[in-house]
Amino acid sequence: MLETRNITINFGGLIAVNNVSITVQPHKITALIGPNGAGKTTFFNCISGVYKPTKGEIILDGQHLEGKRGFQINAAGIARTYQVINLFWKMTALENVLVGMNSRLTTNFWDCLFHTKKKRAEEKLIYEEAYELLKFVGLEQYANAPAASLSYGKQRLLEIVRGLASKPKVILLDEPAAGMNTAEKAELDILLKKIIDMGVTILIVEHDMKLIMNVSDYIYVLCNGMLLAQGVPEEIQNNPEVICAYLGGEE
Amino acid sequence: MKFDKKPNKLILIAGLGLLLFILPFLTKLIVGNQYPLLIMCIIMIYIIAVTGLDILFGYCGQISLGHAAFFTLGAYTTGLLNMYFNLPLFITIPAATVLTSVLGALLAYPASKLKFHFLSLATVAFGEITYYFLYTSPGGFTRDFRGINVVGISFLGEDYLKWYFFLLFFVVLVLLGKTSLIKSRTGRAFTAIRENTHAADGMGINVRKQKIIAFTVSAFLTGLAGALYVHLIKYISPETSMQKQSVLFLTMLLFGGTASIMGTILGVVSIEVLMEAIRFLQEYQMLFYGILLLIVIVALPGGVYGGIKDLIVTIKRKKALKALNVQKAADTGKDGAE
Amino acid sequence: MFKVLLINGLIIGGIYALIALGYSLIYRASGLLTFAQGDLITLGSYLGLTFYKFLGLDFFISFLLTFISAFIFGILLEKGVIRALLNKNVIPIYIVLATIAVSYIIQNSMQALFGTTTIQFPQVFKKGTLTIFGITAQTEAYACLAISLILMLLLHLFMKNTKFGVAMRGAAMDPLAAESCGINTSLTTGVTWGLAAGIASIAGMLLGPMYGVYTVLGSIIGRKGFAGAVIGGYGNMYGAMIGGIILGLIETFVAGYWTGTYKNLIAYAILIIFLFIKPTGIFNEKAIQDV
Numbered sequence: 001m002l003e004t005r006n007i008t009i010n011f012g013g014l015i016a017v018n019n020v021s022i023t024v025q026p027h028k029i030t031a032l033i034g035p036n037g038a039g040k041t042t043f044f045n046c047i048s049g050v051y052k053p054t055k056g057e058i059i060l061d062g063q064h065l066e067g068k069r070g071f072q073i074n075a076a077g078i079a080r081t082y083q084v085i086n087l088f089w090k091m092t093a094l095e096n097v098l099v100g101m102n103s104r105l106t107t108n109f110w111d112c113l114f115h116t117k118k119k120r121a122e123e124k125l126i127y128e129e130a131y132e133l134l135k136f137v138g139l140e141q142y143a144n145a146p147a148a149s150l151s152y153g154k155q156r157l158l159e160i161v162r163g164l165a166s167k168p169k170v171i172l173l174d175e176p177a178a179g180m181n182t183a184e185k186a187e188l189d190i191l192l193k194k195i196i197d198m199g200v201t202i203l204i205v206e207h208d209m210k211l212i213m214n215v216s217d218y219i220y221v222l223c224n225g226m227l228l229a230q231g232v233p234e235e236i237q238n239n240p241e242v243i244c245a246y247l248g249g250e251e
Numbered sequence: 252m253k254f255d256k257k258p259n260k261l262i263l264i265a266g267l268g269l270l271l272f273i274l275p276f277l278t279k280l281i282v283g284n285q286y287p288l289l290i291m292c293i294i295m296i297y298i299i300a301v302t303g304l305d306i307l308f309g310y311c312g313q314i315s316l317g318h319a320a321f322f323t324l325g326a327y328t329t330g331l332l333n334m335y336f337n338l339p340l341f342i343t344i345p346a347a348t349v350l351t352s353v354l355g356a357l358l359a360y361p362a363s364k365l366k367f368h369f370l371s372l373a374t375v376a377f378g379e380i381t382y383y384f385l386y387t388s389p390g391g392f393t394r395d396f397r398g399i400n401v402v403g404i405s406f407l408g409e410d411y412l413k414w415y416f417f418l419l420f421f422v423v424l425v426l427l428g429k430t431s432l433i434k435s436r437t438g439r440a441f442t443a444i445r446e447n448t449h450a451a452d453g454m455g456i457n458v459r460k461q462k463i464i465a466f467t468v469s470a471f472l473t474g475l476a477g478a479l480y481v482h483l484i485k486y487i488s489p490e491t492s493m494q495k496q497s498v499l500f501l502t503m504l505l506f507g508g509t510a511s512i513m514g515t516i517l518g519v520v521s522i523e524v525l526m527e528a529i530r531f532l533q534e535y536q537m538l539f540y541g542i543l544l545l546i547v548i549v550a551l552p553g554g555v556y557g558g559i560k561d562l563i564v565t566i567k568r569k570k571a572l573k574a575l576n577v578q579k580a581a582d583t584g585k586d587g588a589e
Numbered sequence: 590m591f592k593v594l595l596i597n598g599l600i601i602g603g604i605y606a607l608i609a610l611g612y613s614l615i616y617r618a619s620g621l622l623t624f625a626q627g628d629l630i631t632l633g634s635y636l637g638l639t640f641y642k643f644l645g646l647d648f649f650i651s652f653l654l655t656f657i658s659a660f661i662f663g664i665l666l667e668k669g670v671i672r673a674l675l676n677k678n679v680i681p682i683y684i685v686l687a688t689i690a691v692s693y694i695i696q697n698s699m700q701a702l703f704g705t706t707t708i709q710f711p712q713v714f715k716k717g718t719l720t721i722f723g724i725t726a727q728t729e730a731y732a733c734l735a736i737s738l739i740l741m742l743l744l745h746l747f748m749k750n751t752k753f754g755v756a757m758r759g760a761a762m763d764p765l766a767a768e769s770c771g772i773n774t775s776l777t778t779g780v781t782w783g784l785a786a787g788i789a790s791i792a793g794m795l796l797g798p799m800y801g802v803y804t805v806l807g808s809i810i811g812r813k814g815f816a817g818a819v820i821g822g823y824g825n826m827y828g829a830m831i832g833g834i835i836l837g838l839i840e841t842f843v844a845g846y847w848t849g850t851y852k853n854l855i856a857y858a859i860l861i862i863f864l865f866i867k868p869t870g871i872f873n874e875k876a877i878q879d880v
Contacts, residue, residue: 048453074455086453088446091439099443103455105436109464112435113428119435166455314682361865367681368622369823369868372815376861379812383854494812498689505686538701541693548687549673 001026001201002047002078002170007056009039009046009225016042018225019056024170029192029202031212033236034222035246040205041083043222044172047203048080049073060169075103077169081159081176083205089148093139093158096147097130100165130165137161137191153184160191164200171195173204177211185211213237221245275415288411289483290527295418296480297519299425301503303472306429308501309509310438311465312445313363314371317378319496321351321470324381325477326487327393330401335392340404340482347478348471355470356463363462378497385489398488401481414483421479425472426512433512441465442510473500502544508560594845595838596724596734600799602837603737607792608814609821609829609836610744611785616824617761618781619671621681625688626789627811628695633659633790634710634797634806635699642711655794656787663786664779666691671782672775692808700804710797729798736795740788741830748826757781813840813856819863822870832870 002024009017017039024030032040045051047058049070058065065073079100088096105126111119134140137157142150147158156176163171173192177185185208192215195202206212212219213233221229221236223245229236236242278287300322307313328347332338338346362373385393393399407413432438440461443451452458481487499522507518529539611626633655640651670691674684714728721731748754760767760777767774793807800806817836821828836856844852869875 050449069457070452071455071457074453080453082450082453086447086450088443088450090446091442095439095442099439099451099454099456102436102440107436109437112432112437115427115431119431122436123434162454308682314685316685365864365868368616368685369819369864371622371685372819373861373864375812375815376857376864379857380854380861383851383857387850498686501682501686505682535697535701537693538697541690541697545670545687545690545694548683548690549670 001061002203003057003059004047005057005059007043007046007053007058009042009051010054016225017046017053020222020225020227021056022220022227022230024201024203025218026169026201027196027199028217029196029204029215031216031219032203032205032222033207033209033212033219034228037224038222039225040222041174042225044080044174044205047073048078048172071103074166074168077166078172079163079166079168079170080172081156081163081174083174083178085152085155085159087147087155087159087162090146092144092146093134093150094127094130094143096158096162097133097165098126100162101126101130103166133161133165136164136194153180156180157191160195164195164198168200170201170203173202173206175205175207177206177208189215271419275412279412285411288415290523292411292414292418292483293480294519294523295415295422296476296483297500297503297523298422298516299479300473300476301500301515301519302425302429303469303474303476304500304504305509305511305515306432306441306472307465307469309504309511309514310433310445311441311462313462313465314367315374315469315497316371316494316501317374317376317381317497318469318473318500319492319494320378320381321355321473322477322480322496322500323385323487323489323492324354325351325474326401326481326491327385327399328474329478330399330481330487331393333402334399340402344475344478344482348475351474351477352467352471355466355468355474358470359463359466362466363459374497375494378492378494382489382492385492393489396489398486398490401485401487403485404482418479418483421475430512437461437464506547590845592722592724593726594841596726597730598838598841599834600726600730600734600837601841602834603734604792604796604810604833605814605817605836606741606830606833607737607788608811609817609833610741610826611788612815612818613821613824613826613829614781614785616818617826618757618778619667619675621671621684621688623688623785624685624812625666625691625695626785626814627808628692629659629663629786629789630793630796630807630811631699631804632662632695632807633793634802635703635793636790637794637797638708638710638802641713642708648713652791652794655790659790660783660787663783666786667779667782672778696804696808703802703804705804707801707803710802713798727799729795733795733799736791740791744784744788744826753777753780809853813853813860816856816860816863819860819868820870822872822874824874825870825872828870828872828874 003022005021007017007020008015020039020043022030022032032043034040042051046053047065049065049068049072053066056066060076060078063076065076065078068076088099091099105122107116107119107122110116131140131143134143137160139150139154139157139161142154142158147155150158156179160171160173160176163173177188180188189211192202192204204212204216216233219231219233219236220227221239221242228245229239229242231239275288275291278291279285300318303321304315304318307315307318325347328350329340329343332343332346333340358373358377362370365373386396388395403409404414404417407417440451440456443454443456444458444461448458477487477491503518503522504515505518506522507516508514525543526536526540529536532539608626608630611629612623615621615623615626636655636658637651640646640654641648644651646654670687671684674687712729714732716728718725719728719731748758756767756772757777757780759770760772760774761781764774767777789807789811792810796806796810813836814833817833818829819832820835821830821832836859839859840852840855843855863870
């Protein structure tokens with residue numbers, strides 16, 4: 001479904017990502033792990049259009065996405081969350097989700113200005129849909145609360161559901177478990193599976209190994225910008241090179 | 252809960268409508284001359300102008316310190332077209348809004364790349380260039396520092412009462428449009444851009460395009476206000492495009508509160524009334540304005556509307572606490588009795 | 590003709606350099622734009638006038654007193670207004686508006702105290718004009734150029750070689766790191782604003798003998814001065830100096846060879862062109878948004 005071929009990102013001499021090719025299978029959870037500074041978030045940013053790859057291709061269901069801008073990639077079907085929470089702070093939780101839907105909406109500027117029938121119908125529809133989405137993660141009581149007023153864990157959930165609002169093919173989750181306690185992580189585990197059931201494919205970057213080994217169908221290991229290893233969780237767990245990379249053992 | 256609100260809202264709107272209808276007649280009766288009516292007309296024109304600024308800055312977060320340029324250019328366009336080509340006003344006024352809209356869009360294209368402070372400088376430059384261009388126009392076609400005298404609107408004449416209702420029509424239309432825009436895909440896109448441009452891009456919003464739309468709409472409204480203004484006052488000079496006027500618009504917006512309907516109205520009314528009130532100070536007017544401005548900024552950064560909202564929240568909270576205490580006392584009283 | 594334009598361009602360029610310096614210093618230290626610099630120039634010229642003409646003090650003493658008064662004003666401005674607003678976490682536009690309010694207060698106070706007519710600044714040097722390299726100009730004008738250059742050099746030495754100057758640069762670069770190194774960032778920021786105000790006041794006092802003293806003198810030149818800061822890269826001290834001189838030269842030459850009527854417009858045209866095409870300026874400071 002989502003494939004990257006030979007992605008290299010060169011920041012004027014510093015090669016952050018070096019020749020990385022991954023395949024994200026549909027309806028599966030693919031994980032990207034690696035020690036800090038391995039280039040995971042840079043790679044993510046490349047897929048979502050924040051950076052342009054110096055070399056390489058990004059293909060989603062046959063469509064080439066490399067070089068496209070962020071909003072175009074969202075429209076093509078890739079949504080994402082961020083490592084540092086990037087909500088629309090002064091907007092309510094509901095409004096945040098509504099913004100997430102932007103790529104799917106059909107009203108144009110004139111509809112919005114003149115309050116046309118089309119606009120009124122669409123607004124009614126999406127308000128209901130957004131509310132349902134909040135219910136999906138148990139945030140419906142916060143619908144009218146500003147995003148900034150939510151607790152950290154709930155903000156992370158809101159970001160995820162905002163990403164799901166555009167009915168993407170793939171959602172990129174950038175360290176969704178960061179800062180969560182054990183109970184919240186257990187709920188996240190269940191949520192991730194629910195998302196797959198919805199029909200959305202997941203590509204996740206995470207540091208929590210327990211969570212990753214639990215949920216992932218396939219894992220890619222990045223180290224110093226290069227692909228170190230790939231395989232199913234059991235293979236990765238027992239891979240000596242991976243263990244070495246994390247613990248900084250001998251080459 | 253929702254069903255309770257609707258009839259109340261209708262009553263409020265009806266009451267407001269009645270008040271707005273009676274007000275001009277009342278003031279004319281009480282004061283005896285048309286001066287307050289003229290002020291009310293100017294207030295309405297400024298409401299349209301500042302609504303333009305609110306859409307650009309309040310909602311979309313793009314600062315403009317040169318908005319008076321659009322106001323003045325709108326005024327000059329309709330005035331000059333009428334003066335030189337004898338075109339009727341129902342053509343020149345729309346033409347003026349077309350010009351300002353196009354200028355807004357052209358300015359927006361490169362300006363949308365800039366960060367806050369540098370955007371403000373670009374808009375300052377735009378305002379100043381407009382001023383100097385009007386002040387020393389090629390061939391003197393704007394009549395330079397002398398300004399131009401312009402015809403009024405014939406069917407309104409000198410009757411400010413008629414002007415009042417004429418302008419009220421425009422204000423209501425503009426505010427209806429704004430209300431619709433706020434709760435819409437475009438309105439949310441604007442706010443998202445203001446709150447977090449990066450995430451807005453990630454959510455599929457074409458940030459560049461939306462900023463250009465915001466600029467264009469904003470320039471349209473402020474240009475329209477200028478075009479109406481010049482036919483009311485029947486005179487315009489380059490002075491109106493000076494930074495002072497842009498700052499005045501911004502002050503009105505911030506004082507009342509950004510990103511709201513009521514805020515814009517409150518801001519324009521209070522500042523305009525204030526300016527009238529201190530007019531007697533003559534040469535000390537601007538000094539007093541500056542001091543007052545500074546005090547208000549330091550003391551009340553949420554604007555008047557924000558301040559009132561906070562006050563209401565505080566009062567509600569106190570009421571809720573009081574009710575809670577009464578309840579507690581009643582409960583303990585009950586327990587005591589048992 | 591060329592030589593005259595060159596010298597005049599350098600003289601006004603020196604002034605623009607001082608103005609741009611103030612802007613860049615403040616932006617580096619506080620991350621803010623200030624619209625009060627222009628009127629601080631005006632304040633400087635009136636202060637200089639008061640000390641030199643009305644109180645009859647020696648020129649050098651008046652010079653020093655003007656600088657010190659403006660310096661104190663700058664520190665008070667930073668502590669009383671800017672810091673107060675920063676602590677309240679207001680959105681940046683309020684701080685910009687506050688500096689505009691301060692500019693109104695200064696300008697209109699000067700108007701209230703001194704009136705609107707231009708006041709002559711008494712001649713400073715016994716010799717009215719000076720001829721260097723075959724170019725004759727007001728002695729004060731040459732002095733202006735010399736003092737601007739000396740001031741820039743002093744500032745450079747201060748920033749590079751003195752302990753406090755280095756502390757200021759550190760605090761501007763990374764306030765948190767500076768604090769953990771024991772640098773009092775609150776003090777350095779205050780001093781930065783004071784310094785910027787002081788520099789502006791000197792510019793005002795140098796302009797006085799050349800243009801006379803009137804209430805809008807500073808604000809017009811101050812506003813045009815933004816272009817100088819942008820040309821060099823906003824926030825870059827050396828860029829500001831070079832940018833200011835470039836601005837002065839371009840303005841003078843364009844006005845001299847092409848058209849004098851649009852003289853004031855040139856600076857804004859340059860400003861807007863740079864903002865649209867190369868907002869990072871010559872020395873490449875960050876200004877554009879990435880989306």
